[in-house]
Amino acid sequence: MTSINPQNGFYQNSRHSLEKHPSEDIQDKIVGAILFCCALVSVLTTFGIVVIIFQVAFEFFQKVSLAQFFLDTKWTPLFAEQHFGIWPLINGTFLTTVIAMAVAIPLGLSSAIYLSEYAQPKVAAILRPAVELLAGIPTVVYGYFALLFVTPLLRNFIPLEIFNALSAGLMMGIMITPTVGSISLDAIRSVPRSLREGAYALGITKLEAIFKVVLPAALSGITASIILGISRAVGETMTVLIAAGQQPKLTVNFAESVETMTAYMAQISGGDSPRGSLNFQTLYAVGAVLFMITLILNIVSYWISNRFKEKYE
Incomplete structure (x- = not known):
């Protein structure tokens, strides 16, 4: 719906056509929240994987020194004579x-x-x-x-x-x-x-x-x-x-x-x-x-x- 302004002769959009219906605002917020949750799932999954990997790796390095891990040239952790060179x-x-x-x-x-x-x-x-x-x-x-x-x-x-x-x-x-x-x-x-x-x-x-x-x-x-x-x-x-x-x-x-x-x-x-x-x-x-x-x-x-x-x- 449009109306003519008699002072300047321009067509003006009615206020109703410019304003969003309240239900549209709610839909936009719901969609935005769903998309945010989807993005958050991937971020939290990556964060969880990193935390678990480095948490157990830290326990490993409490038993095996960094020198044994990075300076040794043998890798036999499953043998009787264990070596942990990576x-x-x-x-x-x-x-x-x-x-x-x-x-x-x-x-x-x-x-x-x-x-x-x-x-x-x-x-x-x-x-x-x-x-x-x-x-x-x-x-x-x-x-x-x-x-x-x-x-x-x-x-x-x-x-x-x-x-x-x-x-x-x-x-x-x-x-x-x-x-x-x-x-x-x-x-x-x-x-x-x-x-x-x-x-x-x-x-x-x-x-x-x-x-x-x-x-x-x-x-x-x-x-x-x-x-x-x-x-x-x-x-x-x-x-x-x-x-x-x-x-x-x-x-x-x-x-x-x-x-x-x-x-x-x-x-x-x-x-x-x-x-x-x-x-x-x-x-x-x-x-x-x-x-x-x-x-x-x-x-x-x-x-x-x-x-x-x-x-x-």
């Missing part, structure tokens, strides 16, 4: 992660460049979901595929133990490729077309434009995708548990069996160690180290994303 588990984790990223980075970036710069729209619309389907395959399937197919295949060419870091790392790399490729693709597509056209106007080739203009402009998102892929590789459990083995050792030989932090945690959580025992508490000590590693990786990813972020109008 470095063999860290070594196995990073050895498999390096192999995985050596596969995921070139494959992920190559697929992102192709889908963004070379593929026809119809082809890209088909290939992108097909590539991302790899992320939906259960990790236990990757583990058994590495153990029963990849390892026997590789043993025809190079000497490998049945459980080894190479097969586990290769399958993790395939598994992480969609993560690196999808985020990198979004970062590359966010680069304005005007930058590409300006590069072409200078007479450089399409390949030169990609590597000298597009990729540097998308560096922030690409770096974030790589660090996110590293975080996922560090936290992967079933693939390394099945394919890499359970032999904690300090080695850079990818043909040998190794044990990662997550594989050890899965081993302890199987129920063989009594709850509250020292062996059981090692689960939380290793989990605390894993938490700190992933936290540092996420902080680095956030810093790099903001440090090299490009803004375009």
Whole structure:
């Protein structure tokens, strides 16, 4: 409903159309409260996990010194002669992660460049979901595929133990490729077309434009995708548990069996160690180290994303 002001001739909205009905205010408050509770649940869950992990880890360090944990080079908490050096588990984790990223980075970036710069729209619309389907395959399937197919295949060419870091790392790399490729693709597509056209106007080739203009402009998102892929590789459990083995050792030989932090945690959580025992508490000590590693990786990813972020109008 509108009315005409005879003094200035402008149409004015009636007061009733500008004011909210009391029931609408109540609905807005209810929706806001529900959304706040949903956000609070995730925050409290994270807080609870951190408190429990570090509480039990603190009890562990009351019995095992930090020197034994960080300076010893043996990890045998389940043996009669116990050693609690975390470095063999860290070594196995990073050895498999390096192999995985050596596969995921070139494959992920190559697929992102192709889908963004070379593929026809119809082809890209088909290939992108097909590539991302790899992320939906259960990790236990990757583990058994590495153990029963990849390892026997590789043993025809190079000497490998049945459980080894190479097969586990290769399958993790395939598994992480969609993560690196999808985020990198979004970062590359966010680069304005005007930058590409300006590069072409200078007479450089399409390949030169990609590597000298597009990729540097998308560096922030690409770096974030790589660090996110590293975080996922560090936290992967079933693939390394099945394919890499359970032999904690300090080695850079990818043909040998190794044990990662997550594989050890899965081993302890199987129920063989009594709850509250020292062996059981090692689960939380290793989990605390894993938490700190992933936290540092996420902080680095956030810093790099903001440090090299490009803004375009």
